[in-house]
């Protein structure tokens with residue numbers, strides 16, 4: 001298949017490209033060469049490449065920054081996916097778009113299913129939900145994949161930050177009252193590849209299995225990396241951030257696991273591979 005990957009320099013896209021490039025013809029682009037908020041820019045790329053699929057990894061991902069850069073967050077995460085969907089519809093391309101666990105409010109103790117009601121708490125979550133809705137309003141040939149707590153090779157992420165801090169300080173405090181599912185960008189890339197090959201459409205959840213708090217995630221990373229810093233649990237009230245975050249945002253991935261015929265592995269195993277490569 002011919003696949004146009006947008007947001008190619010981002011963390012997820014770096015791993016997605018590695019996974020897809022062996023079996024598919026890829027065209028890749030990123031900001032500022034393409035601007036998903038600009039219809040002419042998007043149409044130019046679609047006309048040039050005539051892809052079977054557009055895989056959109058581009059987003060405004062600064063969750064705290066979105067609280068003050070509201071217009072930019074809604075433009076990139078809300079309007080951009082709508083522009084992409086309408087261009088894909090005219091071009092005859094399908095659209096795979098990445099969304100987030102932050103569309104949920106976290107007032108539960110059970111992993112969220114695709115049919116559960118959405119209620120984002122933050123500007124970032126609200127803007128990502130508008131993106132989902134704009135795609136759904138534009139056409140039917142979409143695959144929206146919600147994922148969570150990504151760690152990948154490209155760019156910065158929580159694990160890289162924790163491992164750096166663990167070499168600089170004897171003790172690190174990490175919040176223990178937000179729970180979710182860490183997800184390897186490489187594992188998500190492998191799931192996306194099968195999902196596109198199987199022509200899945202609709203909304204799906206895709207993360208590694210297992211649920212933990214950020215504290216448990218950090219402690220596991222420090223242990224696996226063989227670092228000696230002490231990881232200490234704290235609360236969100238002690239470490240206030242501009243954007244509110246869901247207390248619980250694990251997602252049930254049995255739908256994508258079943259439809260792709262894949263056994264998704266535990267985040268512990270994915271983290272072990274990731275740290276070994278680091």
Ligand SMILES: NC(=O)c1ccc[n+]([C@@H]2O[C@H](COP(=O)([O-])OP(=O)(O)OC[C@H]3O[C@@H](n4cnc5c(N)ncnc54)[C@H](OP(=O)(O)O)[C@@H]3O)[C@@H](O)[C@H]2O)c1
Pocket residue numbers: 006007008009010011012013030031032034035036037056057058059060061076080098099100101128147148149150151155
């Ligand atoms: N990271 C996570 O933990 C996480 C969790 C759940 C869901 N997700 C979702 O997963 C997807 C990938 O996330 P990521 O962490 O890989 O993102 P990322 O590293 O921040 O990469 C996003 C890319 O999008 C580009 N971009 C921004 N505005 C653009 C525009 N107007 N037009 C074209 N490209 C633009 C960025 O370029 P610039 O750097 O030049 O702005 C960047 O290269 C996103 O949809 C995100 O919402 C991420």
